[in-house]
Amino acid sequence: MKGMVHGKVALVTGGGSGIGKKTAELLAREGARVLVCDLDEEAGQETLHHIAEAGGDADFFRVDISDETETIAMVDRCLQRFGRLDCAVNNAGIAGPTGSLESMDLKDWNRVIAVNLTGVFLSMKHEIPRMREQGSGSIVNMSSGAGLIATPGLAGYCASKHGILGITRTAAVENARLGIRINAVCPGSIDTPMLRASMEKDPAVEKIVRGSMPIGRLGEAEEVAEAVVWLCSDRASLVTGLSMPVDGASVAR
Ligand code: NAP
Numbered sequence: 726m727k728g729m730v731h732g733k734v735a736l737v738t739g740g741g742s743g744i745g746k747k748t749a750e751l752l753a754r755e756g757a758r759v760l761v762c763d764l765d766e767e768a769g770q771e772t773l774h775h776i777a778e779a780g781g782d783a784d785f786f787r788v789d790i791s792d793e794t795e796t797i798a799m800v801d802r803c804l805q806r807f808g809r810l811d812c813a814v815n816n817a818g819i820a821g822p823t824g825s826l827e828s829m830d831l832k833d834w835n836r837v838i839a840v841n842l843t844g845v846f847l848s849m850k851h852e853i854p855r856m857r858e859q860g861s862g863s864i865v866n867m868s869s870g871a872g873l874i875a876t877p878g879l880a881g882y883c884a885s886k887h888g889i890l891g892i893t894r895t896a897a898v899e900n901a902r903l904g905i906r907i908n909a910v911c912p913g914s915i916d917t918p919m920l921r922a923s924m925e926k927d928p929a930v931e932k933i934v935r936g937s938m939p940i941g942r943l944g945e946a947e948e949v950a951e952a953v954v955w956l957c958s959d960r961a962s963l964v965t966g967l968s969m970p971v972d973g974a975s976v977a978r
Contacts, residue, residue, distance in 0.1 A: 913972025940973025
């Protein structure tokens with residue numbers, strides 16, 4: 726049986742770790758050729774290794790998504806290597822330091838917005854024209870439960886993830902008649918290196934995180950990847966402009 730994204734070409738930012746890594750691996754398993762993009766070259770190469778071991782086809786591109794020249798080069802590399810761009814998963818992100826809004830340094834605010842929000846904007850800015858030329862494409866942006874509700878102690882992160890939903894909806898409407906679907910996924914607390922690092926830094930954060938999932942456990946990166954790959958696939962043909970929680974009922978409370 727053919728995979729869900731058989732014959733498609735996909736790009737995944739933050740593909741070296743956590744949710745991005747599992748998404749890149751699942752896209753490859755479901756038949757896509759994948760450009761794994763990440764700031765961390767060693768981690769990205771490890772994802773490539775896993776994909777190759779499983780018989781998939783992938784390449785790596787080192788990128789800082791907050792830099793426009795680099796995001797342009799990322800999309801160009803995908804076209805040079807694989808000839809097209811069908812699915813873009815704009816997933817890379819950072820948590821930034823925790824603390825009350827008034828204690829946050831402007832430099833930390835600027836960095837979290839630059840990576841999480843401007844990075845998704847720049848990625849879409851350069852992915853959409855390629856998809857328009859093809860007359861088709863699917864973009865999945867990684868927001869968060871923090872894009873839907875308050876996240877005390879993480880004002881910059883929360884603002885960036887709310888912002889992602891705004892630009893996702895706007896771009897979805899702008900491109901609805903052009904064959905391009907644009908959606909966002911809002912994960913709950915997912916067991917990844919990012920979440921583990923936040924929990925290790927602050928026992929109070931660990932307590933909040935562990936209590937945040939009505940389902941009674943943390944989510945796994947693979948569970949988010951399943952939703953992303955479905956949104957990338959033609960099976961989600963009527964779904965665009967969606968903000969999809971994948972969170973064990975966290976924001977439903
Ligand atoms: P992760 O394990 O830290 O993976 C993120 C990857 O993105 C890392 O390899 C990181 O590289 C890379 N990256 C960071 N800044 C980058 C940049 N400027 N350009 C390119 N790559 C960059 O994190 P994760 O938990 O899988 O999170 C993935 C996404 O899901 C993020 O957008 C996050 O906000 C979102 N999310 C996560 C959770 C959760 O509970 N884990 C919940 C909701 C939403 P470095 O290691 O070198 O920084």
